[in-house]
Ligand code: HEM
């Protein structure tokens with residue numbers, strides 16, 4: 723996915739969404755119910771019905787996405803509409819409620835809807851921004867290739883370090899064993915160089931020159947390998963982080979969509995039975 727979904731068919735869906743929003747706003751402004759504006763007036767019911775219709779249609783996107791009958795271009799069309807009409811719900815639902823918020827199931831539905839929308843906006847941002855950063859960060863080298871190169875560097879640094887002092891050997895072995903790429907969700911979202919490798923490089927720099935000239939040369943080679951390793955660690959971690967950012971919001975967007983649908987059923991039942 724790229725920016726093209728935003729300009730799809732010359733902003734066709736942006737125009738639809740703006741039209742819906744403007745009509746809803748004008749209706750709200752010129753509507754003068756005998757009671758304070760709320761979901762129970764004719765306009766309230768109309769906007770509520772449009773809102774539910776939109777939400778069910780937006781949630782349907784999860785099913786459309788997985789249907790093999792849909793070519794990519796059709797999905798882009800859907801996604802473009804999904805984004806703009808999803809955003810217009812902010813107006814439709816808020817005007818429907820007449821700003822009557824409280825600690826109740828109606829406001830729960832509203833809050834869940836807003837969380838789904840905010841997570842969707844973040845997802846859109848991630849889809850537009852991260853693929854570009856990912857390409858720049860990779861510089862033509864895949865994550866797998868980076869890992870292969872790191873393993874090769876680890877092998878060589880182990881060999882070199884074993885020939886040097888005990889302290890250097892311990893530093894290098896410890897840095898290798900304690901440098902991780904990815905793992906738990908928190909780890910995946912972390913970026914940065916390997917702290918222990920940075921410390922090992924600093925310490926080896928301090929104690930160079932080593933007893934023999936040969937050892938000093940090996941020490942220098944070790945530093946350059948560790949520096950290269952560190953750069954690869956940073957790039958691999960960034961790669962994992964970008965990928966995680968592109969996935970993580972869906973873990974909010976999709977489950978909260980289900981919670982939203984359930985709370986809407988409760989909202990509608992509540993207003994029909996108790997209102
Ligand atoms: C078929 C769809 C819908 C119907 C029939 C409907 C009906 C109503 C009614 C009758 C009220 C007035 C209740 C009262 O004043 O106590 C109301 C209020 C409200 N509705 Fe809906 N609604 C619908 C959809 C939605 C949607 C999609 C949302 C947002 C996600 C929503 C959020 C609210 C909120 C926040 C209130 C204000 C609660 C309050 O007055 O205390 N409704 N709705």
Ligand code: HEM
Pocket residue numbers: 777780781782783784785787801804805808809811835838839840841842843844845846849972975976979
């Ligand atoms: C109440 C409103 C919304 C509902 C119920 C909703 C629901 C969904 C669902 C069910 C999916 C399918 C996810 C999957 O199964 O992988 C989805 C995908 C998505 N939604 Fe929403 N959404 C809403 C609003 C928004 C908004 C406002 C935005 C953006 C500003 C947005 C952006 C996206 C994006 C980017 C995808 C992913 C498409 C893909 O991975 O191909 N959504 N949404």
